Amino acid sequence: GQQVMQIPQYQHVQEGEDFTTYCNSSTTLSNIQWYKQRPGGHPVFLIQLVKSGEVKKQKRLTFQFGEAKKNSSLHITATQTTDVGTYFCADVDNYGQNFVFGPGTRLSVLP
Amino acid sequence: EADIYQTPRYLVIGTGKKITLECSQTMGHDKMYWYQQDPGMELHLIHYSYGVNSTEKGDLSSESTVSRIRTEHFPLTLESARPSHTSQYLCASSLRTGGHGYTFGSGTRLTVV
Numbered sequence: 001g002q003q004v005m006q007i008p009q010y011q012h013v014q015e016g017e018d019f020t021t022y023c024n025s026s027t028t029l030s031n032i033q034w035y036k037q038r039p040g041g042h043p044v045f046l047i048q049l050v051k052s053g054e055v056k057k058q059k060r061l062t063f064q065f066g067e068a069k070k071n072s073s074l075h076i077t078a079t080q081t082t083d084v085g086t087y088f089c090a091d092v093d094n095y096g097q098n099f100v101f102g103p104g105t106r107l108s109v110l111p
Numbered sequence: 112e113a114d115i116y117q118t119p120r121y122l123v124i125g126t127g128k129k130i131t132l133e134c135s136q137t138m139g140h141d142k143m144y145w146y147q148q149d150p151g152m153e154l155h156l157i158h159y160s161y162g163v164n165s166t167e168k169g170d171l172s173s174e175s176t177v178s179r180i181r182t183e184h185f186p187l188t189l190e191s192a193r194p195s196h197t198s199q200y201l202c203a204s205s206l207r208t209g210g211h212g213y214t215f216g217s218g219t220r221l222t223v224v
Contacts, residue, residue: 033212042201043154045212086151097161098144099213101154 002027004091004102012108019079021105023089024071031092032065032072033099038085046074079109114138117202117216124192124223132187132219134202140214141207143185147171148199148218160185161207192223 003026013019023032031050035043047056049065049072056063060083062075076083086106090099115136124130136143145158156169160179174196175189185204189196199220203213 035212039151042215042218043203043213045214048212088154098142098156098159101156103153106151 002091002094002100004089004100006087006089006102006105008105009103010106010108012110013079015081015109015111016078019076019083019107021074021087021089021107022071023073023091023102025091027094029065029069029072029091030096031099033090034063034072034074035088035090035101036085037088037104041085043088076107079107081109081111083107084109115202115204115214115216117200117219119219120217121220122222124221126191126193126223128192128223130189130192130221132200132202132221134185134187134216135183136185136204136214136216137183138204138214139182140204141182142205143179144203144205144213145169145175145177145185145187146201146203147173148201150199154201158187192221194223197221197223 033048034046037043053067054065060077064073086104088101088104090101093100118133141162143160146154148154155171157171157173158177160166166177177187199218201218202216205211205213
């Protein structure tokens with residue numbers, strides 16, 4: 001079945017450093033969603049990307065969809081301790097019905 | 112305020128007991144989902160529903176069952192709990208039309224002793 005992959009699995013950064021996580025799939029990506037899950041919390045929807053080459057920004061977060069729809073990325077500028085958590089990407093399945101989640105990238109930010 | 116609610120938040124139960132995890136949403140969403148997630152790990156889809164009287168099994172084999180008699184309610188039942196069922200169970204919902212994010216509940220942390 002469809003698989004969504006994310007790298008890196010873990011990332012430790014010093015507060016103030018930038019952070020990037022990448023998402024790709026065994027097939028061409030269709031609609032990409034990004035979620036954030038704080039430790040002990042539940043996933044919270046951040047954004048959706050649908051167009052090739054699309055770039056969206058939310059304050060210090062920049063989301064990008066690759067030109068060939070082979071990958072997507074989430075970049076955080078100048079990380080803060082509030083950015084700690086797991087970031088999941090998800091792509092719509094082959095039937096266009098449900099979203100398939102990647103394994104997540106766990107970010108820790110050292111003060 | 113529209114939201115999605117899960118109860119109980121925490122549950123410790125003995126092996127062999129029957130349990131039902133509750134999930135309700137007030138957003139009028141057609142689609143609802145149950146995920147199993149160990150702490151800090153991947154989300155595994157175990158059940159989903161596209162509307163009333165619609166239920167399907169997800170990617171992860173599960174001994175649980177679900178029902179969808181009302182749009183807003185999607186309970187998950189374990190007939191006989193086992194220690195291997197210890198995990199967090201997350202309920203989510205979304206609109207039927209594509210392109211909308213999932214709204215997740217706060218989850219039920221289940222421990223079977």
